[in-house]
């Protein structure tokens with residue numbers, strides 16, 4: 473028998489999430505995430521940005537990866553095992569290895585509980601450490617985010633600013649030395665002045681080979697600044713994927729082009745400084761058989777309205793668009 477050795481940490485394969493909305497019997501279906509695949513390796517740490525306008529399915533994808541939402545179809549494997557079929561020990565390892573960071577740090581902490589108590593209990597439940605080494609372990613993760621643990625002791629969440637508490641939340645996530653952070657809009661509620669310092673922590677984490685990061689954002693400029701790869705989503709589907717610089721400097725998909733152009737700025741260096749906001753968004757699911765973007769696409773041909781575009785691989789890039797199908 474051949475031993476199977478895999479260095480894939482997380483293998484998300486053809487994952488789809490369909491929500492039933494508006495009543496059990498006569499409700500409609502909404503495909504929030506449509507056939508998405510991605511991988512995170514154990515030995516290659518990367519920052520992957522997931523971008524797309526509001527409602528494109530970014531958070532739903534994150535929730536499935538964290539095991540909070542169950543996919544309607546497709547699989548999510550953690551070290552080769554389905555995350556929804558893990559035994560107790562495997563689930564604990566999974567929770568330790570894959571840590572979330574949410575948008576609102578105040579929601580990550582119980583307002584009635586002192587922050588340090590929360591940190592101690594995280595460390596105690598995931599790490600095999602005795603009380604005497606606890607302080608050291610927590611101090612280590614605080615030093616990575618540039619905070620002094622002593623200053624945090626005895627305080628409640630509301631005693632911190634949003635930016636400070638988000639750093640504490642990142643430090644808490646780092647206590648377990650995770651291999652992957654799933655960060656859903658982690659800096660959108662943080663003061664602009666602190667935003668970059670938090671994002672720099674992410675870059676450092678990856679550089680020191682501690683952790684990969686899935687960075688969900690509306691903000692193309694920060695995606696450009698910190699990520700290695702980028703996935704552009706439109707109504708649940710991946711429309712373009714590739715090296716961040718290549719995708720944002722030379723977008724292939726008409727939707728990616730629109731995202732970049734929707735932020736006109738006289739100075740091209742400032743082009744992506746604002747959030748993605750497109751007008752004329754239809755909230756209702758577009759049930760076309762063809763490309764979901766066809767009704768908004770200037771390049772659409774008859775085929776685009778009739779047939780779903782395949783995933784076209786061009787070197788290391790992927791684009792789902794008939795324009796590139798020759």
Ligand SMILES: Nc1ncnc2c1ncn2[C@@H]1O[C@H](COP(=O)(O)OP(=O)(O)OP(=O)(O)O)[C@@H](O)[C@H]1O
Pocket residue numbers: 491492493502503504524525526527528529530531532533690
């Ligand atoms: N529990 C749910 N039940 C029904 N519909 C849902 C549920 N969660 C999300 N949706 C719908 O799924 C779609 C994708 O939502 P999601 O929150 O994943 O988007 P998003 O890209 O994270 O958006 P935003 O940028 O606003 O955070 C939306 O149309 C949303 O209304």
Ligand SMILES: [Mg+2]
Pocket residue numbers: 530531532656
């Ligand atoms: Mg979201």
